Amino acid sequence: MSDIPINLAVEDDLSEAVLREILKQSQRPFSIGNCLKRRGYGYLKKNLRGINNAAKGSPYLVLTDLDRNECPLAVLSDWLPYPKHPNLIFRVAVVEVEAWLLAHRKAFADFLGISIDLIPHDIDSETDPKRLLIDLAKRSRKRNLRDAIVPPQGSTAKIGRDYNGQLIEFVNQNWQVAAARDCSRSLDRAMNAIIHFEPTW
Incomplete structure (x- = not known):
């Protein structure tokens, strides 16, 4: 089975560690490339459209916290009000990754x-x-x-x-x-x- 390339986009170091461990424990042949990371969700929200476009060439796994938002679907529709590419995995930790x-x-x-x-x-x-x-x-x-x-x-x-x-x-x-x-x-x-x-x- 060939490797599945995937890039990460997260809020912080803890979220990155969690995603890396999830991918490892999934027992799928993921090969992690870049990790986009800034403190907080603002960077992810601002750049999600670009990440979605980049996913056409190489898959992305994005993790953010629900925080005070109503539900995960509300976060996605607010952050990405246009079609999500199939290579973008967008996940929301309820309420926080902790x-x-x-x-x-x-x-x-x-x-x-x-x-x-x-x-x-x-x-x-x-x-x-x-x-x-x-x-x-x-x-x-x-x-x-x-x-x-x-x-x-x-x-x-x-x-x-x-x-x-x-x-x-x-x-x-x-x-x-x-x-x-x-x-x-x-x-x-x-x-x-x-x-x-x-x-x-």
């Missing part, structure tokens, strides 16, 4: 050293997964993780000093999509889209 990490409940509970019962089953229904993740990290028995993920007391920072680094390490070493997709419908849909993707030439 939810996909939390969806592997046992692995994340073990990672933090907390009870699995503290992590909801229907993670897509959480309105602020990042806040939930940080609150869970506050309860961690592992001081190094608390210090890395939780913002320092009195700080205006929203995340800890090594928030992305620790979560990327979790993704690379412990996260399993097969388990996580059972607790996240948006992750399940994303994995299905990737597994069944066939490029058009």
